[in-house]
Amino acid sequence: MTLPPLRLPDKASLEAILATLPSASADADLVPTLSAAFPGFDFSVARIDDDYWRDTRSVIRPDGTRVGELRPWLTAELAKDGGDVKAVWSRLKETDLQITEWRGTSAFVFAATGPAAADYIQIALGREIEWRAGPIVNRDYRPWGAQELLDPSWPRDKPLPDSARLVGPLYRLLDRAGGAFVHVRSFLDRCGRVEREKREAKRPEMERRVVRETGPRGVTRETPFLDLVPDYFEFVPREVRFFRDWEASSAGAQRVFTHWALDARDYCHKGEREVGFIPRPLKMPSDRLLMTPETTAHQLMDRIEAIDREIALPFGWFFLMTHGHWVEADVGLAIADALKAQRVRLPDPNAAVLLRWAEQTYGF
Incomplete structure (x- = not known):
């Protein structure tokens, strides 16, 4: 019996599903809700502490009644005083009005689609909470321009107590650069294809290019x-090399997504398509490994x-x-040199990956 193909998530479906999650139980409901919507996938979630702020803010009263969105409401208040920032500040600091702000951190959802290193999907989410940030203006500091009123930064200089939470957590897709949802194998194919197309487009230029060198006699x-x-x-x-090296090394016994999230991007800049990712570790060692002259x-x-043991991943370093x-490139080059001199040993697959990297290094 042939099983029907799994239905991959899509942006519209994901947005609709996330909108149904009640904030009181969003953390607990996220994975079960996705699993129910997309049968056949074993979803997991990882969160990363990378605080960001949305530019959406509201004006509220102490009882939580919403007065309006901060920027248009304050723009109207400025108009009442003819654009006089000092007058608006003097008037508003005597009120009990408050502002809210949305603070978020990244969350990544993963699900395998096959046995290979790149056979999985990744969904990039923002986990966001709306907080009561403070009074509508800083009573101790007069703003010198309208922008300081419209986009105040001073509430962000301190943590907020849980009692200041208004709404959330809510989850939404983080589609900052076209990387909210990726099927990683397809994404890698796209990376390779776009790079090949870019280089092929330059073939006539590259075939004409010469490198001029002047010898000792001129x-x-x-x-x-x-x-x-x-x-x-x-x-x-x-x-592509990152995933090939993963599969070829001792790390290949584990899934990439249990250790790494991908900040994926696919966008156009100045008419040229940019496709790629920056890997973000989910498990980090307690200390950085830096190369020093006296290190053997x-x-x-x-x-x-020690790093491999700490992050529970062979060849994780x-x-x-x-x-x-977390680990300097000079560390890898030094170990590669020691391997060539037969002063140290690594498992053969790992040694092959490291030596290949040393011949043509790459990094993110």
Whole structure:
């Protein structure tokens, strides 16, 4: 019996589903609701502490009654006083009006679609709460321009108590750059195709390009660019290499999405399409691993093994290194040199991945 293909989520369906989640139980209901809407998928969710603020704010009274949206309401108040910022501030600071603001953090939902490293879907969400942020103006500081009234930043300098929560959490798609929903395998195919198309479009230019070098006797030599970079048209994007390296290494025994979220993007800038992602670790070591002149290869091996144990991922240090923050690239280069000199050892698959990376490094 042939089973029908799974119905992949789509933007419209996801937005409709998220709108049904009651704020009181949104955290608990998110995965079960998605599972009911898209049978056959085993959804999981990971949250990341990356605070952001929406530009939507409201004016409310102490009892919670909403007066209006902050910017249009304050624009009208400014008009009443002929645009006199000081007059508006003086008047409003004597009222009991308050402002609200939406604070959010990222959440990522994952579900496998097959056994390979890239066989999964990712949904990027914002988990947002509306808070009672404070009085409508800072009573201790007079704003010097209308923008300080219309877009006040001062309430954000302090955490808010839970009693200040008004609405939420609510979930919504974070479609900042076309990456709210991705089927990762299809996304990687797109990365490779767009890169190939960009390079093919430059083929006539690259075939004409030469690199000029002046020798010690002042003799200029011209070398065709493609002789120096013969694999220019076979370039593999870093995003694709990340997943290939994952599958080829010890990390491949685990799913990528249990350790990494992808800040995906697919947009046009100045007429050119940009497709890619920045990986974001879900599990981080307690300390950064930095290369110092006195650090030996054996000390580095001890440190990378400790990182792998801490994040519960074999060869996990390598992928943290490609991310660029937690492990310096010089660490990988030093270990690669030690491997070549047979002073240290790694499992053969991991050694092959590291040496290939050292020949042509990539990072995010």
